[in-house]
Amino acid sequence: MLLLGVFGAVGVYEGAVAMMEQWHLFFEPTVVGTVAGMVEAAVISFVLVYAFAWLYNALAR
Template identity: 75%
Template sequence: MVLLGVFGAVGVYEGAVRMMEQWHLFFEPTVVGTVAGVIEAVIITFVFTYSVAWLYNVFAQR
């Protein structure tokens, strides 16, 4: 996401930057938008990983 933020700021990989803007609510090819997109991705990844670990622990106890 950081690379797409940098490349989007200089005008490279504009198609990938547009897709990233569609997929992530806060991502924009600016410094603030890149940081916000990274924070959003970290939160989504934490929730997903925590859910998978919780399910694993539930089924591992049986």
């Protein structure tokens, strides 16, 4: 997401930047938007990995 934010700020990969803006609520090709998108992705990833680990441990018993 960091690379896409940097490339989007200079006008490269505009199609990928548009898709990322659709998928992530806070992502924009600015410094604040890139950091906010990275934080959003980290939170979503943590929740999904935690749920997967919980399910795995519940089924492993």
